[in-house]
Amino acid sequence: MGFNVLVVNCGSSSIKYQVVDMETKDTLASGLVDRVGIPGTVLTHKPEGKEKTVIEKDLPDHTAGMQLVLDTLVNPDYGVVKDLGEIKAVGHRVVHGGEAFAESVLITDDVKKVIRDCFDVAPLHNPPNLMGIEACESLMSNIPHIAVFDTAFHQTMPPENFMYALPYEMYEQYKVRRYGFHGTSHYYVTQRAAALLGKPIEQTKIITLHLGNGASVAAVDGGKVIDTSMGFTPLQGLVMGTRCGDIDPAVVFYIMEKLNMGPAEINNYLNKKSGALGLSGVSNDFRDIGDAADAGNARAQLTLKVYANRVKSYIGAYMAQLNGCDAIVFTAGLGENAIPIREQICANMEFLGIKMDTEKNKVRGEEVDVATDDSKVRIFVIPTNEELVIAMDTYKIASK
Numbered sequence: 001m002g003f004n005v006l007v008v009n010c011g012s013s014s015i016k017y018q019v020v021d022m023e024t025k026d027t028l029a030s031g032l033v034d035r036v037g038i039p040g041t042v043l044t045h046k047p048e049g050k051e052k053t054v055i056e057k058d059l060p061d062h063t064a065g066m067q068l069v070l071d072t073l074v075n076p077d078y079g080v081v082k083d084l085g086e087i088k089a090v091g092h093r094v095v096h097g098g099e100a101f102a103e104s105v106l107i108t109d110d111v112k113k114v115i116r117d118c119f120d121v122a123p124l125h126n127p128p129n130l131m132g133i134e135a136c137e138s139l140m141s142n143i144p145h146i147a148v149f150d151t152a153f154h155q156t157m158p159p160e161n162f163m164y165a166l167p168y169e170m171y172e173q174y175k176v177r178r179y180g181f182h183g184t185s186h187y188y189v190t191q192r193a194a195a196l197l198g199k200p201i202e203q204t205k206i207i208t209l210h211l212g213n214g215a216s217v218a219a220v221d222g223g224k225v226i227d228t229s230m231g232f233t234p235l236q237g238l239v240m241g242t243r244c245g246d247i248d249p250a251v252v253f254y255i256m257e258k259l260n261m262g263p264a265e266i267n268n269y270l271n272k273k274s275g276a277l278g279l280s281g282v283s284n285d286f287r288d289i290g291d292a293a294d295a296g297n298a299r300a301q302l303t304l305k306v307y308a309n310r311v312k313s314y315i316g317a318y319m320a321q322l323n324g325c326d327a328i329v330f331t332a333g334l335g336e337n338a339i340p341i342r343e344q345i346c347a348n349m350e351f352l353g354i355k356m357d358t359e360k361n362k363v364r365g366e367e368v369d370v371a372t373d374d375s376k377v378r379i380f381v382i383p384t385n386e387e388l389v390i391a392m393d394t395y396k397i398a399s400k
């Protein structure tokens with residue numbers, strides 16, 4: 001019998017899942033339970049090669065949500081396994097592993113304690129992640145559960161890049177430092193880029209751009225992250241859909257004073273109302289912003305320029321840190337699909353050896369090299385696959 005892994009990613013009111021057959025690496029089914037614990041819960045299930053199924057059924061919590069997922073997976077009509085015995089392990093996406101985990105791990109009580117200790121620094125993500133783990137453990141207690149952390153791949157960063165210039169006790173007492181996120185995605189595209197370069201990963205210098213709703217850049221030297229744009233939280237770095245990215249920290253106090261805001265309000269303001277949404281006044285979705293810019297909306301046009309220039313600055317900074325660069329990789333929603341944004345980012349960088357072939361760049365969601373033949377730096381578009389990384393790590397640890 002094959003080895004199927006269930007990949008689970010729990011948000012505060014959602015459960016994303018995927019079943020991966022580890023022999024073929026094929027996804028057998030994927031789906032989403034939305035509005036868990038809120039009236040109007042909906043499960044959307046997509047078995048590979050079949051029509052999707054939608055089930056509406058109010059569910060009080062993540063355990064009830066997971067139960068519905070498992071019932072769906074074994075359903076004779078639209079399920080993908082005969083019985084749950086065909087699922088051999090569960091891989092859980094966990095956002096924050098602090099400094100404790102540089103790799104994925106088998107979940108034990110000690111591991112759960114670390115995930116709980118990180119509630120403070122990842123209040124939106126780690127509590128639902130742990131809820132998902134406990135729900136799955138209660139329903140599938142006889143198989144191994146593995147945690148795969150968003151922060152793990154970045155743990156190779158040297159202190160000179162992860163330390164902030166704050167009084168040292170902030171690090172010692174409160175673990176205030178740069179962590180970095182989207183690690184599984186940066187890892188996946190780094191591996192693919194090395195394969196496309198046809199070089200051993202140890203000999204590669206790669207800059208990976210994960211440009212989705214959240215966005216981050218990583219500088220990867222010989223397969224190891226040396227710097228990344230997200231920081232203590234996913235608020236730092238690039239301009240994002242609704243997050244401001246890098247700003248002068250003094251702006252925070254100024255806004256708080258002017259708008260009479262407390263810490264929770266300013267946090268919400270910078271995370272949910274800023275970024276491309278706040279700057280453009282149009283939307284947090286770059287498709288809408290692109291349409292508005294094409295129609296002549298000046299703020300939308302400005303937003304795209306600010307966005308692209310922030311990415312350019314990081315590319316320049318990371319080329320300096322890496323002392324070179326073999327390839328730049330575009331991935332995630334915008335990176336894989338936003339043709340004009342990729343073009344804008346790569347424009348006027350010939351000095352750095354970056355030359356895009358704008359005809360080749362006219363692709364969406366495919367793994368391709370869009371650099372000119374004489375470009376010193378390759379420019380890859382690589383669709384990310386975080387679920388596959390989670391499934392492979394889970395398989396590796398569970399089959400030991």
Ligand code: ADP
Nearest residue numbers: 211212213214284285286287332333334337338
């Ligand atoms: P998440 O970070 O939630 O996983 P994704 O990586 O799926 O998000 O990215 C979603 C975002 O990608 C959308 O909000 C949108 O801004 C952007 N996007 C997707 N397709 C396009 C496109 N064709 N042009 C511009 N932006 C796009």
